[in-house]
Amino acid sequence: MSHPEDPANPGNVAPVHQEPRAHQEPRAHQEPRAHHGTEPLRVALLGCGNVGSEVAQLLTGQAEDLAARVGRPLELAGIAVRRPQRARELPGVDPSLFTGDAAALVSREDVDVVVEVIGGLEPARSLILSAMANGKSVVTANKLLLAEDGASLFDAADRNGVDLYFEAAVAGAIPIIRPLRESLVGDEITAVTGIVNGTTNFILDKMHTVGSTFAETLAEAQELGYAEADPTADVEGFDAAAKAAILSSLAFHTRVRAEDVHREGITEVTGADIASAKDMGCVVKLLAICRLTEENPPRVSARVHPAMIPATHPLASVGEAFNAVFVESKSAGKLMFYGPGAGGAPTASAVMGDLVTVARNRVRGAAGPGESSYARREVAPIDSVVTRYHICLQVSDTPGVLATIAGCFAAQGVSLQAVRQQTGDGHHDADSDGPSASLVLVTHEATDAALAATVEALRELPDVAEVSSVMRVEAH
Amino acid sequence: MSHPEDPANPGNVAPVHQEPRAHQEPRAHQEPRAHHGTEPLRVALLGCGNVGSEVAQLLTGQAEDLAARVGRPLELAGIAVRRPQRARELPGVDPSLFTGDAAALVSREDVDVVVEVIGGLEPARSLILSAMANGKSVVTANKLLLAEDGASLFDAADRNGVDLYFEAAVAGAIPIIRPLRESLVGDEITAVTGIVNGTTNFILDKMHTVGSTFAETLAEAQELGYAEADPTADVEGFDAAAKAAILSSLAFHTRVRAEDVHREGITEVTGADIASAKDMGCVVKLLAICRLTEENPPRVSARVHPAMIPATHPLASVGEAFNAVFVESKSAGKLMFYGPGAGGAPTASAVMGDLVTVARNRVRGAAGPGESSYARREVAPIDSVVTRYHICLQVSDTPGVLATIAGCFAAQGVSLQAVRQQTGDGHHDADSDGPSASLVLVTHEATDAALAATVEALRELPDVAEVSSVMRVEAH
Numbered sequence: 035m036s037h038p039e040d041p042a043n044p045g046n047v048a049p050v051h052q053e054p055r056a057h058q059e060p061r062a063h064q065e066p067r068a069h070h071g072t073e074p075l076r077v078a079l080l081g082c083g084n085v086g087s088e089v090a091q092l093l094t095g096q097a098e099d100l101a102a103r104v105g106r107p108l109e110l111a112g113i114a115v116r117r118p119q120r121a122r123e124l125p126g127v128d129p130s131l132f133t134g135d136a137a138a139l140v141s142r143e144d145v146d147v148v149v150e151v152i153g154g155l156e157p158a159r160s161l162i163l164s165a166m167a168n169g170k171s172v173v174t175a176n177k178l179l180l181a182e183d184g185a186s187l188f189d190a191a192d193r194n195g196v197d198l199y200f201e202a203a204v205a206g207a208i209p210i211i212r213p214l215r216e217s218l219v220g221d222e223i224t225a226v227t228g229i230v231n232g233t234t235n236f237i238l239d240k241m242h243t244v245g246s247t248f249a250e251t252l253a254e255a256q257e258l259g260y261a262e263a264d265p266t267a268d269v270e271g272f273d274a275a276a277k278a279a280i281l282s283s284l285a286f287h288t289r290v291r292a293e294d295v296h297r298e299g300i301t302e303v304t305g306a307d308i309a310s311a312k313d314m315g316c317v318v319k320l321l322a323i324c325r326l327t328e329e330n331p332p333r334v335s336a337r338v339h340p341a342m343i344p345a346t347h348p349l350a351s352v353g354e355a356f357n358a359v360f361v362e363s364k365s366a367g368k369l370m371f372y373g374p375g376a377g378g379a380p381t382a383s384a385v386m387g388d389l390v391t392v393a394r395n396r397v398r399g400a401a402g403p404g405e406s407s408y409a410r411r412e413v414a415p416i417d418s419v420v421t422r423y424h425i426c427l428q429v430s431d432t433p434g435v436l437a438t439i440a441g442c443f444a445a446q447g448v449s450l451q452a453v454r455q456q457t458g459d460g461h462h463d464a465d466s467d468g469p470s471a472s473l474v475l476v477t478h479e480a481t482d483a484a485l486a487a488t489v490e491a492l493r494e495l496p497d498v499a500e501v502s503s504v505m506r507v508e509a510h
Numbered sequence: 511m512s513h514p515e516d517p518a519n520p521g522n523v524a525p526v527h528q529e530p531r532a533h534q535e536p537r538a539h540q541e542p543r544a545h546h547g548t549e550p551l552r553v554a555l556l557g558c559g560n561v562g563s564e565v566a567q568l569l570t571g572q573a574e575d576l577a578a579r580v581g582r583p584l585e586l587a588g589i590a591v592r593r594p595q596r597a598r599e600l601p602g603v604d605p606s607l608f609t610g611d612a613a614a615l616v617s618r619e620d621v622d623v624v625v626e627v628i629g630g631l632e633p634a635r636s637l638i639l640s641a642m643a644n645g646k647s648v649v650t651a652n653k654l655l656l657a658e659d660g661a662s663l664f665d666a667a668d669r670n671g672v673d674l675y676f677e678a679a680v681a682g683a684i685p686i687i688r689p690l691r692e693s694l695v696g697d698e699i700t701a702v703t704g705i706v707n708g709t710t711n712f713i714l715d716k717m718h719t720v721g722s723t724f725a726e727t728l729a730e731a732q733e734l735g736y737a738e739a740d741p742t743a744d745v746e747g748f749d750a751a752a753k754a755a756i757l758s759s760l761a762f763h764t765r766v767r768a769e770d771v772h773r774e775g776i777t778e779v780t781g782a783d784i785a786s787a788k789d790m791g792c793v794v795k796l797l798a799i800c801r802l803t804e805e806n807p808p809r810v811s812a813r814v815h816p817a818m819i820p821a822t823h824p825l826a827s828v829g830e831a832f833n834a835v836f837v838e839s840k841s842a843g844k845l846m847f848y849g850p851g852a853g854g855a856p857t858a859s860a861v862m863g864d865l866v867t868v869a870r871n872r873v874r875g876a877a878g879p880g881e882s883s884y885a886r887r888e889v890a891p892i893d894s895v896v897t898r899y900h901i902c903l904q905v906s907d908t909p910g911v912l913a914t915i916a917g918c919f920a921a922q923g924v925s926l927q928a929v930r931q932q933t934g935d936g937h938h939d940a941d942s943d944g945p946s947a948s949l950v951l952v953t954h955e956a957t958d959a960a961l962a963a964t965v966e967a968l969r970e971l972p973d974v975a976e977v978s979s980v981m982r983v984e985a986h
């Protein structure tokens with residue numbers, strides 16, 4: 035199945051490029067639609083890191099199966115890397131395919147599909163736009179680019195009549211993009227709640243099961259390769275926020291950008307929070323929460339933050355670095371999609387599924403779904419979100435303190451579901467004369483604004499030495 | 511959005527039929543691909559039971575959203591029911607749409623897509639084939655027909671250049687067909703293990719949690735509407751076997767029919783089995799197990815039977831009437847899809863997703879994936895399947911009995927993982943003089959043939975009064 039380039043005609047220009055066009059005929063009604071053939075569809079790969087190297091090997095190693103599934107062979111036309119002279123050897127992959135000139139590769143006439151697994155905004159965006167302008171369909175795993183500037187990509191795909199597929203951009207190998215874009219497109223999705231970042235799930239899961247601190251667990255995650263040397267994108271929730279923007283856009287047929295997503299990371303989650311969650315029968319997870327508000331017309335609320343969820347919720351049992359996405363819709367009810375959310379091979383699986391789909395579309399002159407953003411929904415600010423809070427306070431252990439604190443909640447119209455006092459730790463607050471106690475409060479549902487105002491007011495109370503933790507309680 | 515038929519021209523033939531064809535032009539490269547328009551795409555609905563009535567109402571009630579998502583309005587052209595005069599009133603649905611002449615409806619020139627939710631082999635098959643021969647794309651929920659004669663349907667779709675979509679045929683609202691046909695099509699799936707029948711899962715779950723017998727729980731399921739008056743298709747595993755055939759065909763790119771699936775129901779599962787499973791940290795589930803064997807070339811093994819699985823397996827926590835499908839593949843690893851597997855609204859959600867997809871394809875002159883059965887794999891008989899057994903015996907409580915029994919396993923080359931004797935129930939076996947004991951044995955992996963031969967041999971032993979239960983242990 036390997037089909038090395040002819041060095042005298044590196045582009046293989048004429049026959050390869052003309053052939054796909056010839057197949058894009060209208061399907062006559064009584065004519066079989068399978069346009070099988072032997073002319074390869076040619077794939078340009080941008081990036082050859084963990085994901086790209088898996089894709090390159092799957093393309094060559096599974097060539098016969100892929101040809102049978104697509105209807106025509108798939109062939110690597112080139113692999114763009116920053117330093118082609120340093121490109122690693124990949125079993126079965128012709129080393130002469132490596133090139134440093136990505137811009138030339140995406141506009142080569144003999145390329146039909148471009149797979150972008152470089153990541154980041156630039157040069158990925160320019161390369162994808164150039165590929166589309168040159169009539170190539172694009173498969174990308176680039177969540178950041180889609181969340182920051184998806185509109186440009188979708189517009190370019192539409193303008194140029196090419197496909198844009200991105201299953202690998204959210205939750206790795208888990209099919210979630212296609213289910214939202216296609217399977218559930220006749221339904222009305224009301225909420226998508228995801229554990230979409232494996233690093234933070236690994237850390238929170240370890241903190242829960244082992245009882246270690248955030249700092250200790252992060253160090254362990256870095257050693258095991260679950261966290262980057264600079265873990266900011268993961269632990270501060272940027273990665274999950276990009277995915278929340280993509281999921282919200284698809285689920286609610288609108289445009290949501292990363293900057294529309296309220297974002298809080300997990301760096302301030304303490305062992306005490308996790309222990310307190312356990313006491314409540316809960317676990318702490320970093321959630322990407324995408325909801326339609328109950329207003330008319332509904333707005334979109336998208337947020338990423340750590341939250342306590344009941345241990346009985348399907349998302350609660352998602353351990354280690356696994357991902358899961360929980361979808362609620364009017365007709366289907368509650369669905370969950372679970373699997374490995376990252377890693378070279380799982381991400382490559384998603385890329386390969388898109389690549390076969392895009393290639394099949396090429397073979398038959400068909401096209402996948404374009405952007406569906408007709409609903410043009412407003413984004414609801416975090417203030418208006420209705421949620422519950424779990425709050426830990428260090429207070430002076432004096433009579434009447436609970437009444438004062440409860441009054442503080444009442445003044446903001448927030449009612450309390452549970453109050454639990456933890457005494458006897460012998461802790462004396464430096465700023466006060468008397469002994470102190472820990473107070474754990476859980477509210478009923480209220481707007482985030484009212485809850486935030488309550489916390490502000492609590493901080494002003496002389497009897498409150500410290501608001502040691504504030505965390506939302508979700509999925510109850 | 512409603513577009514009542516012109517009584518003088520019931521077919522609306524000329525404009526409606528010509529319009530879709532005009533849109534099936536090749537996509538020129540620089541031409542935008544969105545072919546939005548106001549001419550409706552017309553949908554014929556076959557069947558108006560639980561699912562059909564939901565589909566009819568979603569089609570009319572969500573008309574604006576559907577039009578925006580498809581690019582053109584969707585409109586009901588007719589609803590075929592057995593007794594149109596008895597057709598129920600559906601909010602928002604024009605009663606004049608009901609017809610008793612399904613055959614005429616599927617060949618009407620003003621129909622673009624046919625949705626079949628009648629179920630059963632005939633007249634569903636003839637109607638679908640006629641619809642396709644008349645150039646209509648088809649959406650069906652008909653697992654039985656696909657499992658018995660999918661080849662005819664796929665061939666007809668291919669021959670006529672139309673779409674055949676069937677997400678609702680397996681696991682109700684859970685997107686599993688599209689993920690297998692498209693998302694994972696670039697990967698190598700090695701196993702699909704599903705809880706794909708809600709009735710039996712409800713019964714087994716109740717038996718586990720409440721401790722009731724099969725007969726009691728079946729009666730309760732029938733009262734609650736989770737089981738039919740004649741529960742045979744569910745409790746004997748026929749429904750799950752049809753779904754296993756469909757899942758195997760898609761996962762392994764081959765043709766597997768219902769008759770190729772080894773099938774055992776749950777009617778013989780006892781409270782003792784469930785209790786014994788609990789003792790082992792297991793639960794009992796009716797599983798549809800689809801696997802590629804490790805031979806070269808691999809064969810397909812597809813079977814439906816009750817099995818014990820560890821309580822820690824993701825499928826173990828699937829309770830009540832929910833469904834879940836666990837997929838293992840080379841690159842993606844382990845994925846799970848979970849949700850409601852039956853019911854009018856969830857099944858309608860899957861139908862509507864297919865309908866929008868098929869309609870989008872029509873609007874753009876595109877086509878979804880056809881059948882992928884190139885691998886033409888052989889089906890491995892149940893004998894060759896490698897599995898583990900959990901066996902309960904009633905034996906005479908005499909010295910040496912365990913040695914005799916263990917010898918029986920050894921003679922077939924089956925090794926034992928665990929043996930547990932349960933004594934002291936005061937039970938005296940009628941055919942023997944001495945006291946009896948219960949013996950629970952769990953084997954290591956062996957072929958089903960060796961295990962079955964062992965069980966046969968045990969039955970012949972004078973010391974064995976009864977082989978009271980034999981169940982496979984899976985997913986370990």
